[in-house]
Every structure is written in C-alpha cells, then in structure tokens.
Amino acid sequence: MARTTSLSGFPEWLPEERIVEQHVLDSLRRTFELHGFSSIETRAVETVEQLLRKGEIDKEVYGVSRLQQDEDSSREDALALHFDLTVPFARYVVENSGYLTFPFRRYQIQKVWRGERPQEGRAREFTQADIDVVGDGTLAFRYDVELALVMIEALSELPIPPFVLRVNNRKLAEGFYRGVGLTDAPAVLREIDKLEKIGAEQVSRNLQDTVGATPEQAEAALSLAAIRTEDTSFVERVRELGVSNNLLDEGLNELAEVVGEASRRAPGKVVADLSIARGLDYYTGTVYETVLVGHEQLGSVCSGGRYESLASSGKKTYPGVGLSIGVTRLVTRILSRSMAQASRSVPSAVLVALNDDASWSAAQDVAGQLRARGIATEVAATAQKFGKQIRYAERRGIPFVWFSSVAEDGSPTHEVKDIRSGEQVAADPASWQPPAEDLHATVLRAATTDD
C-alpha cells in the first residue's frame, strides 16, 4: 500500500482492492435485505439551505455550481454535496411521505463528501451504509433494540477484527444530571464527550468552570460516565449512586432492554457504556457507537441513535432510529492492515486460448457455453504462442486456460489446464465445472485479523 492517490482524501482502489470493497458492500446489502430494509438512493446534492439547517458545519460542506453561470442559474437554489445520508433521507421522507408505508425501513449505501483535512480514517469522499426505521408520528421503542441486532449481524459478516457496540441513552444521562441538580444536560454531555481525550480531572474542572457544577455534582457525573458493563448490571451500578429521577428511570429501562437482548443474542458484542455522548444534537434516547478491538484510535466505525423528530412537515413529525457504517473507514483499514484479500484480481476463471486467428469465433462459442453456467471467461484476442497466452493468464491471475483443437476425424477436442498445478485434463465445454472455490474471485480473511 505504498501507492498514493493524486488527490489527498479521495481514495481509489485497484481492481483487487475493489473486490474487497464489493464484498463488504454485497455483504451489507444482503444482511439489510434479509431484515426487510428497502434500498433507496438520494441525489448527491441538496440545497445549501437544507444542509445547513442543523448547525454549524458549513466549513465541511462542498458547494456545487456550474462553472459557467448564465442568467438562468442565478435563479436556481445554491447546491452542495451531502455530507451524510441522514439529512437527505429526512428530506426524502417528507417529500415522498404519501408514497411510503410507515414505519419505513430503508438502507442507503452511497458516497458522501466532507472538506475536512484528510488522515487515515477520515477521507473527503467516502462511502456510508445507513439503516433507519422512521415512523409517522410515533415509533415503537423496540426498533432501538432491533437496529442494534441488525448492525451486530451485519458487522459480524465482515472480514474485520472483533468489535464492540457501545450503547448509552440520552434520557438516562439527562435524567441523572437533573437528579443531581445539573439542568443544562447538553453542556454536561459536551464536557463528558471529551473524557477520552483530556481525562477525568480536566473534565471535572471544566464542569465546574463552564457548567457551574459543584465538585460533588462533577464527581457524580464522572461516576456515571465510568460505568461500563457487558450486561444489565449497569442498572444496579447507577442505582448505587443514589440518584432518583423519572427520566433517569425511563432511560435505564430503555438501555436495559437494548443491552439485555443484544447481550443474550450476541454475547461480548455489546457494552452499556455510560460515557458515550455522540456529538449530534438530534439524538434523544438511545445512542450507539462501535469500535474495533485493538483499533480504538480509528474512531467509531458504526454510530447512530434515536431521534424524536428527524424530519417534520407542518404538523407531522417523523421519529426514527438509525445507524451508519463508515464503509470507507473499514475498507481502508482492512486493506492497510491486510485483514483480507481477494483470491484473484479479476473475475475471470478461464482464458480460452487461440490456436490460430481464425479460431476466435469458435473460441467465443466455447466461452459462451462456460458463461451460460456462470463461469467468467475471457477469450485470447490474438493467437500468440501458447506460452505467451498462458503467461497472460498468469499475470492476470486467471486459474484455468482452455485449449481446443480438431482431432484427425474432424471432431473437436478440448482440454483445460490448471496453470497453478500444471495439470491438464480433457474437458467438455457443455459440462466442465471449476472447483467451487475457483468459480468466483472470493475474499479471504487473513489468518489473524489482528495486527
């Protein structure tokens, strides 16, 4: 991976790397569809107005405008590339609500763009894979449990190291803060969010300096954030802190439902982590993030949460819960640490060799018979010496070379050579089948996915 791309932050894969990415995308699609999520795509651009509605991130947004503006275009809305799939999805739901069935379950796998300073794990163009369920007016809490389960299943299918889904609940945190007398919950959360970066001592000082907490209040907030359990025992740990508040109770019940069910179905994959804050303000209940064990510094590879009002239109509101996988972040790490690789760099399983230039059409007939059985096949373009044709297959990683000739009695004869072993056997184009593992380029997990 010494190769660098000509535009920093815009990764492009070689064909064999692209096979790994396609494997990840196909696997996600399969899991999402098995759980009944419909695919949608939204356009790459939104109006600038729509994109900046939610807050102060305009520095990251790429504006889009025709290089040659004319009198027409001055009347057009200013456009920009979307920076996530949530804002476009919210717009899509409002725009098409009359054509959708609620609760609406969708997955969406697309590129997004952010003009941030590029570094590993942070590109300017990258692919996200989102699932959301959105209700019309209301949405059962159960979906918070279900979406965690779907994402655990989706991530488990990928060639990545063990991961942990960390879950928290905004109601729990906010109720607890109120219970100890801290009323500006978002401000407290903002400070708690810095815990991993600046440490408990500094967070405590910040809470006292900027939120006006007493030392005891700050300590209580930090005690809450220190709780991490792989089962529902966090409830007891919170109770031991002696705070009582209705919203806290609600949050504890919700989080216990998510963690209880997920830990029962996927032991060790989920942690109740009461320090998780997630920056975005629209989350109102469950929040999720996911780290790869041993790669925590990569940041979260799958995040999301519950929002009481993702979108609204007139009197209608659309609550939802969703999670987003950073596909490019994952694939970049898979490739840079050789966690998986393609079994070959081309789809082709067979190269049909040419005896002479006139046999090209007959060779296409053979190839057609193989393709009809799903065997990816190329035909040599020119009748070079067989040694050269075999070396071409070798360089491309094509495992089999097919030879046809005409016997003395005029009947065609066929042989196929496995160029890895050198073994060459008679074969019938109407029935020959390569070993199952050679039929398609496959993605092989490295023996150890840890680095």
Add this chain to the structure above:
Amino acid sequence: MARTTSLSGFPEWLPEERIVEQHVLDSLRRTFELHGFSSIETRAVETVEQLLRKGEIDKEVYGVSRLQQDEDSSREDALALHFDLTVPFARYVVENSGYLTFPFRRYQIQKVWRGERPQEGRAREFTQADIDVVGDGTLAFRYDVELALVMIEALSELPIPPFVLRVNNRKLAEGFYRGVGLTDAPAVLREIDKLEKIGAEQVSRNLQDTVGATPEQAEAALSLAAIRTEDTSFVERVRELGVSNNLLDEGLNELAEVVGEASRRAPGKVVADLSIARGLDYYTGTVYETVLVGHEQLGSVCSGGRYESLASSGKKTYPGVGLSIGVTRLVTRILSRSMAQASRSVPSAVLVALNDDASWSAAQDVAGQLRARGIATEVAATAQKFGKQIRYAERRGIPFVWFSSVAEDGSPTHEVKDIRSGEQVAADPASWQPPAEDLHATVLRAATTDD
C-alpha cells in the same frame, strides 16, 4: 408517475422503482464480470484542468469548492464533478499503470453530473455503466468485435424493448471522403451528423457552403451515409460508389469484421449504419450507438468507439475501445412506460406476528431461522391485533405472515398464512420455504414492452 422531484434533473426513485434500477445494475454487473471485466470506481471529482482538456464543454461542468474557503484552500487545485467515466478512467490508467495488467478490462458503474437543461432522457445527475479495454501501446482490433458482443448480451438481459446497435467506422468515412477529394473529414462528419435532424437537402447545402464540397462530392458523401445493412453487404454497396482509397479499405474490413461476427451471433441486433458520426473527436475507428426500436427519439442508450490514444503519459499511449450505457435514461424509460415492475416493494417475504409483547424475542428466533435460509423476514414491533398486523404486511406487500403459539402440552406450534390467498398451513421454522417466485422481490417484464 405523476410524482415530481423537488430538484429538476435529479431523479430519485421510490423503493419499488429502485428495485427495478437495482435489477438493471445487477444484471449489467453479472454480464460484465462473466466476460472478465474488473470493477473499478473513480472519485467523483477531477481537477478542472483534467476535465476541460478535451474541449469546449465547460458550460456543462459542475465546479466544487468548500463553502468556507480558508487560506489553505486557495492553494488547492480547482475541482469539478466528472461529466462522464471516460476522462476519469484515462487518468486512473495513467496514474496506476504500474499496478495494472494490460490489456486492462474494466467496467465502471457510477453517477456523473452535467449542468444541462433537464428533459426526459437528459438528467443532471445520472448513472452510466461503462466497459473499456485499454492496451499499453497497442490493442488488437478484435476487441472492437468483442465489446459489441458483450454489450449486445448485456442489453439483451434487460427488461427493455428490442434494440439495434448501429456501427460505423471513422476510417471508412474518412477514407471515402478523401477518395472523393474532401480532405477535411471532421468537418464533413459534423455536417453528416445533422442528417437525422435537418435532412439530406440541407446537409448537402451545408457541405457545399461550409466545407467547400462540389455538388457531386456532397452527393457522394450523402450516398455513403444512406447505406444501412444488417449484414456485410454494405461492403458491396460502398464499392458500387466507385471510390478507392487505402484507409477506406481498412475501414471496410474492420466494419465487416464487427458486423459479420455480431450479425452471425445476434441476428437483427446490429446494423452497419454509415451515417453514424458520434460527436466526440477522440474516436479513430469503430463507432457505436444504440437505439430502442420505437423509442428512437430517446436518443442513443449505449454508445462508444475505438480511440487510438485515450490517455498518454510521456512516451506511452494507451489505445482503447469502450462503450457506455445510459442507465438512468433506460431506467427512466422503463418506469415511465411501465415496461417492467417489481413483484413487491420490499425485500421481506415474511412478517412474524406477535401474540403479545413478551414474545418478541421468541419471534426474532423464528426470524433468525428463516433468514439463515435466505428468507428476508421482519418481526412485528408491537403486539397489535392480528388483523392490524396482517394489514401492515398487506400495505407493505409482504406475502406471508407467520404465527407462533404454545400448545397445551407446552410445545411451540407454528403456522404461516399466504395473505393473498388466505391459505394458512402448519410450518416448521427450521425447514419451511416460500415458493421460489416469492423468495425475493423480482422484476417482471410487462406483457408487451412496447407502448
């Protein structure tokens, strides 16, 4: 299809329409991979310099820049969204030539953007599906034949009306024009290109006025452009015009090879059409375009050609041949004329109903067993009355509803209802299988694809 999108020229599909688009994309991918083409994707942006190298199309290009420029960004190259997949592919080949095996066969399916005035068949954001073979220094002519065959096969798999691939050859035309004394071949081609729009008489006048042709030369050029044959008989028709030129001979041989092989393998799908010019200047031999029979006014849905130097780097040149399908143009027409539709609007084949709220986890167990066999399954989120749960499945188009209960002896019992027929039968979650046609949402061609 009364639905309109909020931004003209940026089509977005409803979930059931997206299933049709995905069917088209999956089908193309399958055909391309069966023929040994590797997938690549290039970034959405190129430098403006790179994009405008080939000519005067800057009015159509969307520039991209961060909304909040800072001191850093003034040093960055000006960027713009790609308007096709050929220019980015050329850049990719030069940039990665050391990592690729030539001849390099790739397919590329991505969105492109053009700031043109939107109309049916012409969007501002649309998907193209390209195949190209590119050589290092040289590329056998045979690939011109092969690529026509691959695209005929790819298009034949789609739910579209009959189509015709029209093929011509720049050498043939240029050699013929030189043979009659017209030396500015590109100028002649530009006029011939207007034939369908303005008619033979006006083209003849233009040839005389702007290219300086004599009436006889103009007539000869028009006679050539009038030749259309479904086999190689065009060779004789051209010979009858009595023009001799070496380049003409070369072009006749090449075109005869493409049309001969393609008409033998796919009778009626290919036409030698000596009026085809194709606008882009970099084509140097074979040129292709494709129309849907009865939808000619939609324009070409699959075009391309041979280029002697798509890309060059120092002393190296990379000749190639390629074709590009206008996927969005095809899908828009399929949907607007109801040529095909999805069998249902969701992936789900089964909804597992809930007896009571406590049975959700057991219902997930049943769903997990079904999903393990590839059956897309949802679980009801709340234990509403069965009638309501069935109506939910009905509204979403889910064909089967699963009911579980506990018998008097404590053993679980299961039944599955086909909500279309009302038939309800006992079923085992470990072995039940829906009819094959209900397993996935499929795309059904309309009885007649003609309108």
